[in-house]
Amino acid sequence: MAAKAGDNPESLMTLATVFCLRNLRKTMCYQGFRNKLCLRSDIFLPSEICDKLVNSYMELVHTDSNFEPEESFFQLFSDPRSTRLTRVQLREDFVRDRDLEAIRKQDLIELHLTYCNSLSSRSLKTLTCFRETLVSLCLFGCSHIFYRKGGAPLACNEDSEDEEEESPASRQALEMDFNFQGFNRLRLLNLGGLPDEVNAETLLKPLKSLTSLDLSNVQLLGTAFLTQWKDRLASLVLYNVDLSEELVSTVVELVNLRHFDISRESRRTSKSKMTRKILTAFIQRLVNLVSLDISGHIMQDNCTVPHFEEAMGRPSIEPCKSSIYPFQELKRPLQFLGLYDTTLCNVTHIPAYKVTGSKNEDQVLNAIEAYTEFRPELAHRAINQLFDIARIQHCSQLLRALQLVIAALKCHKYDKSIQVTGSAALFYLTNTEYRSDQSVRLRREVIQVVLNGMEQYQEVTVQRNCCLTLCNFSIPEELEFQYSRVNQLLLKILEPARQDESIQRIAVHLCNALVCQVDNHHKEAVGKMGFVKTMLNLIQKKLQDRMCDQVMEFSWSALWNITDETPDNCQMFLNCRGMSLFLECLQEFPDKQELHRNMLGLLGNVAEVKALRPQLLTPQFITVFSNLLDSKADGIEVSYNACGVLSHIMFDGQEVWSMEDPLRDTVMDKMWDAIQSWDVSSRRNINYRSFEPILRLLPQGIAPVSQHWATWALYNLVSVYPSKYCPLLIKEGGISLLENVLELDSSHPETKDMARKVMEQCENFKEDPMETNQGQEVNYGQRG
Numbered sequence: 001m002a003a004k005a006g007d008n009p010e011s012l013m014t015l016a017t018v019f020c021l022r023n024l025r026k027t028m029c030y031q032g033f034r035n036k037l038c039l040r041s042d043i044f045l046p047s048e049i050c051d052k053l054v055n056s057y058m059e060l061v062h063t064d065s066n067f068e069p070e071e072s073f074f075q076l077f078s079d080p081r082s083t084r085l086t087r088v089q090l091r092e093d094f095v096r097d098r099d100l101e102a103i104r105k106q107d108l109i110e111l112h113l114t115y116c117n118s119l120s121s122r123s124l125k126t127l128t129c130f131r132e133t134l135v136s137l138c139l140f141g142c143s144h145i146f147y148r149k150g151g152a153p154l155a156c157n158e159d160s161e162d163e164e165e166e167s168p169a170s171r172q173a174l175e176m177d178f179n180f181q182g183f184n185r186l187r188l189l190n191l192g193g194l195p196d197e198v199n200a201e202t203l204l205k206p207l208k209s210l211t212s213l214d215l216s217n218v219q220l221l222g223t224a225f226l227t228q229w230k231d232r233l234a235s236l237v238l239y240n241v242d243l244s245e246e247l248v249s250t251v252v253e254l255v256n257l258r259h260f261d262i263s264r265e266s267r268r269t270s271k272s273k274m275t276r277k278i279l280t281a282f283i284q285r286l287v288n289l290v291s292l293d294i295s296g297h298i299m300q301d302n303c304t305v306p307h308f309e310e311a312m313g314r315p316s317i318e319p320c321k322s323s324i325y326p327f328q329e330l331k332r333p334l335q336f337l338g339l340y341d342t343t344l345c346n347v348t349h350i351p352a353y354k355v356t357g358s359k360n361e362d363q364v365l366n367a368i369e370a371y372t373e374f375r376p377e378l379a380h381r382a383i384n385q386l387f388d389i390a391r392i393q394h395c396s397q398l399l400r401a402l403q404l405v406i407a408a409l410k411c412h413k414y415d416k417s418i419q420v421t422g423s424a425a426l427f428y429l430t431n432t433e434y435r436s437d438q439s440v441r442l443r444r445e446v447i448q449v450v451l452n453g454m455e456q457y458q459e460v461t462v463q464r465n466c467c468l469t470l471c472n473f474s475i476p477e478e479l480e481f482q483y484s485r486v487n488q489l490l491l492k493i494l495e496p497a498r499q500d501e502s503i504q505r506i507a508v509h510l511c512n513a514l515v516c517q518v519d520n521h522h523k524e525a526v527g528k529m530g531f532v533k534t535m536l537n538l539i540q541k542k543l544q545d546r547m548c549d550q551v552m553e554f555s556w557s558a559l560w561n562i563t564d565e566t567p568d569n570c571q572m573f574l575n576c577r578g579m580s581l582f583l584e585c586l587q588e589f590p591d592k593q594e595l596h597r598n599m600l601g602l603l604g605n606v607a608e609v610k611a612l613r614p615q616l617l618t619p620q621f622i623t624v625f626s627n628l629l630d631s632k633a634d635g636i637e638v639s640y641n642a643c644g645v646l647s648h649i650m651f652d653g654q655e656v657w658s659m660e661d662p663l664r665d666t667v668m669d670k671m672w673d674a675i676q677s678w679d680v681s682s683r684r685n686i687n688y689r690s691f692e693p694i695l696r697l698l699p700q701g702i703a704p705v706s707q708h709w710a711t712w713a714l715y716n717l718v719s720v721y722p723s724k725y726c727p728l729l730i731k732e733g734g735i736s737l738l739e740n741v742l743e744l745d746s747s748h749p750e751t752k753d754m755a756r757k758v759m760e761q762c763e764n765f766k767e768d769p770m771e772t773n774q775g776q777e778v779n780y781g782q783r784g
Helices: 012-022 047-063 073-077 097-102 121-128 200-204 224-229 245-251 276-285 325-329 361-371 376-392 398-411 416-429 440-456 460-470 477-494 501-514 520-528 531-544 550-562 567-575 578-588 593-607 610-615 619-628 637-650 664-677 704-720 722-731 734-743 749-767
Strands: 029-031 037-039 087-091 110-114 136-138 147-149 169-174 188-190 212-214 235-237 259-261 291-293 334-338 352-356
Touching: 012 047, 037 073, 047 073, 047 087, 047 398, 047 440, 073 097, 097 121, 121 147, 200 224, 224 245, 245 276, 276 325, 352 361, 361 376, 361 398, 376 398, 376 416, 398 416, 398 440, 416 440, 416 460, 440 460, 440 477, 460 477, 460 501, 477 501, 477 520, 477 531, 501 531, 501 550, 520 531, 520 550, 520 567, 531 550, 531 567, 531 578, 550 578, 550 593, 567 578, 567 593, 567 610, 578 593, 578 619, 593 610, 593 619, 593 637, 619 637, 619 664, 637 664, 637 704, 664 704, 704 722, 704 734, 704 749, 722 734, 722 749, 734 749
Parallel strands: 087 110, 110 136, 136 188, 188 212, 212 235, 235 259, 259 291, 291 334, 334 352
Antiparallel strands: 029 037, 147 169
16 A cells, blocks of 8 residues: 555654653653752763754744743753764744853854844853854844843853843844854854844954855845855855845855855845846856745846747756746756746746746745745745645645645744644645545644644634634544643633634534544543533523524534533533523524534433432423423434433432422323334434443333333334444343343333334344444444
8 A cells, every 4th residue: 555645654763852852850861959950970962862852852842832841951961071962953032041051061063043032142152162163053033142131241151041031132232242253163154134233244254164154134234245255155145135236246256156045025125126137147157056046036028038939848947948048048957946926937948956936836835945944924925825726726746735834834833924824725735635645644743733823823814724724634533642732722712702703613613523422531631621611601602692503503512422421521511500501592592403402412411410310300490301392303302302301310210209390290191202202213313322321221110201212212223223223232231131121010011012123123133244334443422
């Protein structure tokens, strides 16, 4: 069998790393002074393991809400005699100055800090500790690192890790004393987002050996200083840097460039056009170029071959056939060409193996891949275009598309625009059309990022997209590995008194599906989360609005499911004014059949709990149940459920019936009449996981009518759905209990006759295998 998309297993290294991080005190560490986490003295970890631990730790912190960060985690790597770090990637506000200072004695080769806005100039001082070994440094989006906290002087003391760090860096207190003096091994540097007050030329001057430089979104006073690396620079990124004449003349001198990025966020922000002359100059002079990005530029019309002159035949990547004139000068096709948000991406012949643009699915996926990490504003737009492809057309690269969207959602958990478009794209990429191609692991990854989005954003669009995406999964089976978390999130969505109607409807539907056909311990756990109270609050709100809609019906259905064979949840229902709301709903909505069925199904669950039945034994409730015996709503369902409630109450005997009106015998007569009126071949809108509550009514003479109701129920179910219910009845010992019914003098002749028919039905089922569905798993659950 071919492997499904995303079915590759995790490596043993990854599994072991994650296990250790989730169980630090049981594996590598012990609890030290003041609960401080300490590395065991007999532990020595090489760089491969340490790097993996730190980088995996950061990913867990940002993508797994169940993972508890450790305050002193980075202190575990403070001593290079027991731990060795070489390549570290840290991101977001979670990283503090003290974390970087904790690892200052390590001989780091690579340090990538991305959007670490909690870092102040204290961390600049820490950087100097790595100056003799650092080869690659990224400070992308770490704009506060060039400012002091509260105007404090630059310092890196042994005790500084214990200082209070909560106050943000002061934007006025620019750090003037730092430069890259002594960083002699530094080759790759990313200063994207460098503050305008910091002079890039002065800062970079000490660096003699740079081969890669990223100055995205940096305000440059001049560009001539870049020529100091003209013999070495292989990669230059100037995203959102103005395309001036000086810049063009400088860049063409950097003849060893292999990757050049002069792209912009949008054509709307472009101050100058990318002319044919400029593009030709880049191609002619930068002869080693293999990667070029000119996305977001306004292109002059004379850059492209007229459409009617384009060579016929299949699209070609041969430079000589290029539809873009300047690229005809290329010696060979480019490995990468960024044409996103330009008119050039729409031409036929583009001499590059990988192109970003919006013409087709391939270009869009390339754009998401290229721009996710450092350009969420572009990735957001590309994901939006993927959403349209999945919604209107067909996504032919499903695995890649899903993995790219998942990566974007993980990388930008706090970016609302990415979360909105990403969650919308996931809805279409996980629907029925694509489902059969997706592995269990891949679908679990989708669920994880969807739940992350629900946790982070209370915003309507994100919540709606996430809830709708969850509806594409088999519930509860596919969500069971996150069962507690998903229920908590849904209940949180339903907490506000006034919630968006569409979200409320979807969330209640999901809640209902999640408590249908799951084990009782799941139901009990969800009940303790406040599930019952939340549903009753929704019902109360709908009553106030005098509205019986899907939310009202789903809420009662969810209560029916969660109280099935769970006495604690039944007790909660009674404690939270459930019976009052039941009566109010009956009075307010007398003609709503589906509502009545759901409510009576729930009360049937309550009536099955012997300790709770006295609370139902009041003149008001008994009269209501007795009147509902005559109901023709939803076929026999309302009458059947009302009779079931009364059957359990009658089972407790005459001695508990203390009321004079209505009389017990009068109600029992009505029950007999109701059962006689039902069609035993009725198809049912109900599922049973177990017959135990019905079977306990069989071997008794206290209430023959209860015995008759139970026998009728079994006969109906085994005759209409033999393959489903005959095995269940046999398995639960129902046959011997029916034999007891035949032996009891108190059993009515009609009841005995029906008991024989049930037994015959089960016997015939065993003898005729064609009626069975043996080999298939059957799930029995009570569902509203």
